Amino acid sequence: MAGPTRGFLGRRRERDPRLPPGQYDAGRDWPVLTAEPTPRIAPETWSITVDGRVESPTTWTWDEAHRLPRSEYRGDIHCVTTWSKFDTWFAGVSVDTLLEAARPTADAHFVMATSKTGYTTNLPLEDVTGGKAWVVWEYDGGPLPVEHGGPVRLLVPHLYFWKSAKWVTRLTLLQRDQPGFWEQNGYHDRGDPWREQRYQGD
Amino acid sequence: MTGWRTATVAEVRRPVPRAVGLRLDVPGRVRHLAGQHYVVRLTAEDGYTAQRSYSVASAPGDPLVELFVERLDDGEVSTFLADVVEPGDTLEVRGPIGGWFVWDCTHPALLVGGGSGVVPLVAMLRAARELGRTDLLRIAVSTRTLAELPYADELLAAGAVVATTREGHGVRPPGRLTAADLVPLWEPGQTAYVCGSAGFADSAGRLLVELGYPATDVRVETFGASG
Numbered sequence: 001m002a003g004p005t006r007g008f009l010g011r012r013r014e015r016d017p018r019l020p021p022g023q024y025d026a027g028r029d030w031p032v033l034t035a036e037p038t039p040r041i042a043p044e045t046w047s048i049t050v051d052g053r054v055e056s057p058t059t060w061t062w063d064e065a066h067r068l069p070r071s072e073y074r075g076d077i078h079c080v081t082t083w084s085k086f087d088t089w090f091a092g093v094s095v096d097t098l099l100e101a102a103r104p105t106a107d108a109h110f111v112m113a114t115s116k117t118g119y120t121t122n123l124p125l126e127d128v129t130g131g132k133a134w135v136v137w138e139y140d141g142g143p144l145p146v147e148h149g150g151p152v153r154l155l156v157p158h159l160y161f162w163k164s165a166k167w168v169t170r171l172t173l174l175q176r177d178q179p180g181f182w183e184q185n186g187y188h189d190r191g192d193p194w195r196e197q198r199y200q201g202d
Numbered sequence: 203m204t205g206w207r208t209a210t211v212a213e214v215r216r217p218v219p220r221a222v223g224l225r226l227d228v229p230g231r232v233r234h235l236a237g238q239h240y241v242v243r244l245t246a247e248d249g250y251t252a253q254r255s256y257s258v259a260s261a262p263g264d265p266l267v268e269l270f271v272e273r274l275d276d277g278e279v280s281t282f283l284a285d286v287v288e289p290g291d292t293l294e295v296r297g298p299i300g301g302w303f304v305w306d307c308t309h310p311a312l313l314v315g316g317g318s319g320v321v322p323l324v325a326m327l328r329a330a331r332e333l334g335r336t337d338l339l340r341i342a343v344s345t346r347t348l349a350e351l352p353y354a355d356e357l358l359a360a361g362a363v364v365a366t367t368r369e370g371h372g373v374r375p376p377g378r379l380t381a382a383d384l385v386p387l388w389e390p391g392q393t394a395y396v397c398g399s400a401g402f403a404d405s406a407g408r409l410l411v412e413l414g415y416p417a418t419d420v421r422v423e424t425f426g427a428s429g
Contacts (some may be wrong), residue, residue: 001293002206002208002245002294003245004245004246005245005246005291005292005293005294006286006291006292006314007282007286007287007291007418008244008246008282009246009253010244010246010248010250010252010278015250022251022253024252024278031400031424031425032400032404032426033400033422033424034400034403034422035302035303035421035422035423035424036407036417036420036421037396037404037410037411037417037420037422038404038407038408039409039417062413068292068362080291081255082253082255087427105342117417118418147400147404156292174375181302182302184301185300185302186299186300187303199296200298201205
């Protein structure tokens with residue numbers, strides 16, 4: 001690393017231990033980042049499918065998904081564009097619950113999440129199992145706002161937020177890893193904020 | 203993806219109020235694509251670092267990399283870049299970054315920008331000028347006042363439709379971009395590039411889709427306060 005930048009003092013002297021390296025606290029803001037026009041999806045037309053390397057490919061409608069055991073996440077989220085947001089609250093269903101029904105086969109090692117818009121992002125299976133990932137439709141006590149992926153998005157809070165695909169409609173289990181949308185466009189394959197896995201080669 | 207490089211500030215420009223254009227000499231730089239961005243990293247004496255992304259305004263053929271930085275009053279990085287940095291200073295930079303919001307200079311493109319969201323679109327315009335292909339571009343931008351529009355002269359010279367929301371402009375009353383502005387700019391085979399605040403990008407993207415522009419042909423880049 002180069003030396004100090006002339007004249008730069010930095011403002012935030014007390015670094016919150018919840019902040020991964022290179023991140024700042026966005027406070028109450030929740031910046032909107034997107035690569036495509038925001039789709040308006042009526043909940044009654046939404047569904048989520050788990051397919052690929054599973055014994056029983058399964059699709060849930062909005063009502064069916066809401067009848068699954070409810071699961072909540074309370075904690076922090078981190079975006080590769082360097083903001084982090086503390087103490088967020090989301091509710092929906094644990095990805096574990098969906099996988100339990102679809103029963104991944106022994107050769108399933110990765111997941112490709114796909115959005116209604118065609119956006120994709122890839123994840124190792126172990127990053128979405130064991131209580132680490134959700135499919136969520138509530139934020140902060142209300143419906144998930146459309147610009148943040150409403151009616152339903154994936155939530156994988158321990159990875160950079162581009163992995164938490166907005167408007168998610170499909171989780172496809174794969175034997176081998178394949179890069180998703182941003183991963184093909186220069187971003188890291190896994191995206192662990194604590195290891196600053198922002199771009200390819202990090 | 204390239205690692206960190208130490209760039210030297212060659213020029214500091216003040217194209218519009220509350221913004222700075224930094225022209226950087228980046229040793230061994232990788233030629234960028236129009237629409238890409240760079241990350242700037244600042245390091246304090248005690249090792250504290252802060253980094254932010256900024257769009258490149260310069261054409262790929264420009265020997266310097268020009269970054270446009272909007273100064274946010276509560277910003278930590280943008281205030282430093284706007285108020286403190288002088289020619290001769292060195293800055294750590296990383297880039298170019300981004301493989302989606304880029305224009306290849308060969309296909310027709312509709313550029314729709316709001317405020318400082320015009321910056322990557324200016325890079326596209328400059329790239330087109332380098333290649334003599336400005337015929338491929340149609341441009342519509344929105345700004346509060348003409349005085350606040352980055353690169354206003356270049357955009358107007360390129361025939362951009364300019365909507366000013368806080369003042370009249372020519373025969374236009376104050377107001378946002380409308381369907382009537384965008385429909386005449388459509389061309390077959392076009393890709394639309396929409397860049398601006400989240401609110402601007404959402405409304406402009408929605409307008410295009412409602413008019414029948416295929417959503418799959420619209421690429422969006424948004425930015426929020428992250429000074």
